[in-house]
Amino acid sequence: MGSRKQTYRIWDVYQKIFYMRNKELVAGYLQGQNTNLEEKIDMISIEPHSVLLGIRDGTLCLACVKTGNTAHLRLEEVDITDLDKDRNRSKRFTFIKTENGSTSSFESAACPGWFLCTQMEADRPVGLSNTQEENVITRFYFQRELQE
Amino acid sequence: MDLSKCRFLGTGPQISVFCLQKLLGFFFFFCVLSENVSANSIQPKKSTENCLHLGKHFKRFMVEGEPVILNTPFPKLHNKIFFSLHYNLSWHKNDSDKTLLGTSKSGRIWMDNDDLWILPASLEDTGTYICTLRNASYCATRSVELKVFKKSEASLQYISYRQVLVTSGPGYLVCPEIKNFIQDRNKTEIKWYKDSVLLDQSNKKFSILKGSIYCLINNVSLDDSGYYTCELPFVYKGVKYNITRHVKVHIMKKKEETIPVIITPNKTVLTSLGSKLVIPCKAFFGLGSRSTTLLWWTANNTFLDNVYKKGRVKEGQRLEYSENNKSYIEVPLIFNSVEKKDLNTEFICTAKNRLGTQSLQARVKEELTFSWGIAVAPLSLIFLLFIGIWIHRRWKQRPEKVYTTRKSMIIGHDCQTSTPYRKEMI
Numbered sequence: 418m419g420s421r422k423q424t425y426r427i428w429d430v431y432q433k434i435f436y437m438r439n440k441e442l443v444a445g446y447l448q449g450q451n452t453n454l455e456e457k458i459d460m461i462s463i464e465p466h467s468v469l470l471g472i473r474d475g476t477l478c479l480a481c482v483k484t485g486n487t488a489h490l491r492l493e494e495v496d497i498t499d500l501d502k503d504r505n506r507s508k509r510f511t512f513i514k515t516e517n518g519s520t521s522s523f524e525s526a527a528c529p530g531w532f533l534c535t536q537m538e539a540d541r542p543v544g545l546s547n548t549q550e551e552n553v554i555t556r557f558y559f560q561r562e563l564q565e
Numbered sequence: 566m567d568l569s570k571c572r573f574l575g576t577g578p579q580i581s582v583f584c585l586q587k588l589l590g591f592f593f594f595f596c597v598l599s600e601n602v603s604a605n606s607i608q609p610k611k612s613t614e615n616c617l618h619l620g621k622h623f624k625r626f627m628v629e630g631e632p633v634i635l636n637t638p639f640p641k642l643h644n645k646i647f648f649s650l651h652y653n654l655s656w657h658k659n660d661s662d663k664t665l666l667g668t669s670k671s672g673r674i675w676m677d678n679d680d681l682w683i684l685p686a687s688l689e690d691t692g693t694y695i696c697t698l699r700n701a702s703y704c705a706t707r708s709v710e711l712k713v714f715k716k717s718e719a720s721l722q723y724i725s726y727r728q729v730l731v732t733s734g735p736g737y738l739v740c741p742e743i744k745n746f747i748q749d750r751n752k753t754e755i756k757w758y759k760d761s762v763l764l765d766q767s768n769k770k771f772s773i774l775k776g777s778i779y780c781l782i783n784n785v786s787l788d789d790s791g792y793y794t795c796e797l798p799f800v801y802k803g804v805k806y807n808i809t810r811h812v813k814v815h816i817m818k819k820k821e822e823t824i825p826v827i828i829t830p831n832k833t834v835l836t837s838l839g840s841k842l843v844i845p846c847k848a849f850f851g852l853g854s855r856s857t858t859l860l861w862w863t864a865n866n867t868f869l870d871n872v873y874k875k876g877r878v879k880e881g882q883r884l885e886y887s888e889n890n891k892s893y894i895e896v897p898l899i900f901n902s903v904e905k906k907d908l909n910t911e912f913i914c915t916a917k918n919r920l921g922t923q924s925l926q927a928r929v930k931e932e933l934t935f936s937w938g939i940a941v942a943p944l945s946l947i948f949l950l951f952i953g954i955w956i957h958r959r960w961k962q963r964p965e966k967v968y969t970t971r972k973s974m975i976i977g978h979d980c981q982t983s984t985p986y987r988k989e990m991i
């Protein structure tokens with residue numbers, strides 16, 4: 418299949434936007450001209466529910482890496498289009514996207530039960546969570562473009 | 566917050582919060598330093614000037630007269646940096662004096678729990694603030710920028726936060742970067758305004774809970790977009806301040822997804838061998854979201870990449886567009902050069918989303934193209950026509966007499982039988 422990369426805006430249900438801070442993906446409130454720092458998500462659907470996620474034009478991809486019983490979110494320097502062509506390599510980069518009303522959640526295919534998450538507190542790293550705790554947010558708005 | 570429930574890692578030599586929670590302060594300090602550089606490059610530093618700079622945080626935009634808190638740009642754990650390590654954290658402004666800030670509690674600027682408080686902010690506070698973290702052997706800095714606007718120049722577009730909601734459901738607006746000013750959570754009451762009109766409890770559309778920094782819009786509609794303001798009273802040393810945040814709210818229409826319907830290609834596509842060919846596959850997805858809709862081509866039930874390794878036949882760029890408010894996706898099938906085997910290949914376009922799948926086959930057929938047979942055929946006809954005309958003329962010239970003879974013979978014959986008939990013949 419050809420390149421089917423699409424760019425989306427992502428923000429959690431408490432309005433935190435993704436941005437990079439010292440090479441780390443974090444979520445916070447962006448003000449004034451800082452809104453230009455927003456990291457948009459590049460996505461390739463490999464199945465209607467399975468997606469590859471990246472940032473920076475698909476050159477840094479979101480992956481789940483397991484250490485013991487713990488799963489970590491890692492950004493890896495790999496091209497999302499190459500991952501799309503090499504399905505054997507792409508498992509840890511694959512997320513199951515589930516829509517619920519206006520929002521979506523992203524469960525790692527390689528780390529079942531672990532969901533992409535932000536924290537209630539602003540400017541904290543984007544990560545993976547396996548709980549439904551109050552201070553962990555796993556529901557995101559995920560939209561192609563803003564209609565203003 | 567139990568951080569072990571949410572684990573975080575970034576790229577490269579990053580910190581794992583989980584690991585930090587478990588390790589002792591020294592290792593934590595090492596982690597902080599190694600966020601941007603390799604361990605080899607860390608050298609013991611004695612003075613601030615030689616500290617390792619670990620990058621800057623984005624600018625904060627505030628209005629004069631308001632209290633400002635610059636949070637320490639170093640990660641905190643349980644509100645304590647380096648909980649088991651002796652460390653020293655200091656702030657200074659990156660101006661000519663480089664004076665240390667917040668050393669006394671009596672002034673306008675002080676340090677509280679490693680954060681820098683400026684109360685109230687004035688125009689001259691604009692600048693870069695450097696936060697320095699050191700222990701006996703290591704030193705690191707991070708900077709934070711602050712811009713303080715004059716009240717009259719604080720245009721909403723410079724200072725407001727962007728928030729977005731989607732129609733047809735409930736959605737939260739958040740009063741951002743205000744938590745540090747909440748003195749008593751149970752008594753906290755944030756006032757919300759939309760375009761300067763107070764949203765009070767009588768307004769059923771909005772729910773504002775005591776002690777919460779959120780404003781819940783019960784059923785988001787397009788006319789909820791606009792500028793919102795949230796306001797929190799804050800009292801310090803008997804002086805009452807208002808912490809104000811402005812939020813620009815965008816509303817997006819929720820998109821409804823439908824089962825995909827493929828509109829083109831036509832079942833048979835005529836082409837000639839050796840030529841370039843593009844067959845677009847166009848599918849209709851209703852008014853809906855295209856986020857999970859797939860459209861792809863296969864050749865004999867195999868993905869094109871696997872069949873045409875050199876890309877003689879490939880998919881073109883995916884296009885998404887709207888016509889008369891309806892959403893379409895189009896993916897073309899591109900042949901660099903059509904070959905004979907393509908005529909016997911099943912090219913199928915498939916459109917799929919979570920509601921359904923549809924496929925349509927396009928058959929490539931050879932169109933009659935230039936050949937000598939075709940070119941010679943009309944020429945032969947013309948040639949035959951000329952021959953015909955020539956023969957006809959020859960016939961007309963020579964057999965004039967013969968014809969006359971025949972005619973007279975007939976006439977003669979007729980004369981003998983019936984005169985009216987003879988007349989008719991003449």
